Amino acid sequence: MFDDDYDLLRRCLKKEVAAEYQLYHRFAPKMNGICLRYGGNEREAEDILQNGFVHLFSHLNQFKFEGSLECWIERIFLNAAINYYKKNLKFRQYVDLSHIEEDVSIHEDALSAISQDELLAIIQSLPVGYRTIFNMYVIENYQHNEIASLLGISEGTSKSQLFRAKAMVKRMLKERETYYKIG
Amino acid sequence: MEEKDPIGNKFKSSFSDFEKEPPVRVWENLQKELHLVPKPAGFWAHFSAFSFFTKVPVGFYLSLGVIVVSIFSTVVYKEINRRHTIRGHAYAGEIRLRNGSAELYQVTDKTLPWDSVTHYHTSVIDNYGHFQFSKVGEGKYLLHIVPDGKSQMSTGYISSWFDRCENSDSCNVIIINRADKNLEVHLVKNSKTAQ
Structure with missing residues (x-):
């Protein structure tokens, strides 16, 4: 069911730039949608998106190849949004x-x-x-x-x-x- | 929830599948941050590309390279190893010859008579009968000792080939391969003087 996503992830783990680009373009619109909701404007949403993808690409090896890759990525971006919230609490x-x-x-x-x-x-x-x-x-x-x-x-x-x-x-x-x- | 919170439901339904393409700069920044940019192509990449565009397999160029390097190494090795020294002393009887010249000839023939003999070097024989040829390449040589005509010591001896030979065809051939040569050359007595 998730074979395509898993294959893509495996290629990313081998540091194939084409696969990383593919992974980004597959999930960026949806994650950007989430970030736009959590950010105060498009610029802030970009920051959350950027941080989320940095975390994603540097922790790809933590995915256990169980369940949906999309849900796992969504959680990463929610965490990025939460980190953004915590960072900006002092400015509330x-x-x-x-x-x-x-x-x-x-x-x-x-x-x-x-x-x-x-x-x-x-x-x-x-x-x-x-x-x-x-x-x-x-x-x-x-x-x-x-x-x-x-x-x-x-x-x-x-x-x-x-x-x-x-x-x-x-x-x-x-x-x-x-x-x-x-x- | 549907009935109780229409505003919440409106937001939920509006953003359940909300997607928006992010600006291109996000990916560009990401590439910089994560070093996802392909590394600059090194020699191998250029070589592969060259091979691809010339439609000649990489193996061909590799083989060619190996052959060229082998030939070059062999030439260099031979060039380095062909430098030897022939030195020695010339004797008139039991006494060292005082003054004269030593002539070295290179032989390219394989059998007698030596038709392809070329003059290689000439060295001066000093007062102690010593002569020396430096930087001599590998090969076959003939050595000819010519005593100084004014020397009293040599009056009873004639020009000779190594060793104690009047003519080149009967003389010893000096073979230089890996080692230097140290020779003792004796002149032939002048038969007329001896009589």
Whole structure:
């Protein structure tokens, strides 16, 4: 089932440049998609992507040729994103959420009309801590205890940060909805 | 979850298969960082490429190279090893000859009579009868001792070939291969004077 990937990896382990190039081009778009969600902008996403691939190519020999290569690579890039989060914690921004209403409702039609690019822009505009937890919980389906363990925070912090992240997202969606209604 | 969190579901469905081609510079930077760039081609790569484009197998060039190197080595080896010295003393009877000349001839014939004899070197015989030829290559030689006509010591002796021979066809051939030669050459008595 994974024979092609395994063959490709074996060739990479033999330092075949063509195979390394092939491996990069096979997984770069998907990993870039992940990095764009975890980075604050395209430049930051590039940094995460770069670090992820450096780690990947220097630890190829750690793959045990069991299970999916893609899942293993995804985990590497998630770790790269987590490292990015930890590195940037000291720069986390203060967000005033005092005026946010908890029960902001977004109209279903407005939600379905929103494009992927707009959603990405919303995620990228979140502070790094909110963004990381929002990605891990909402998109990657991690539980709070797993997030807490991976990020080195408490479950409570994970929950509160997710709540705040969601609140910010709702506010931005509402702003957009209002903008289009006015328009 | 589908019903409870429509916003979350929207994000999840939008990014479940989200892919975007990264800029080309990511791969370029990666190559620099990980040294994934192919190493500069060395001699072997150039040689292989040359062989490929000339459509001649690498083995041919290798064989040719081995032959050339072998020939070159042999020539150098022979050149180094063909340097020998022939030295010795010339005697008029029991006494060393005082003054004269020693002539060395190279022989290329295999059998007598020596038709292809060429003059190789001439050396001066000193007051002690000593003569020397340096840097002599391998081969066959004839040695001719010519006494100085003014020398009193040589008046009773004639020019002779090595050893005690009046003519070259009956003389000894000096063979030089790997070692130097140290010779004692005796002149032939002048039969007229002796009578």
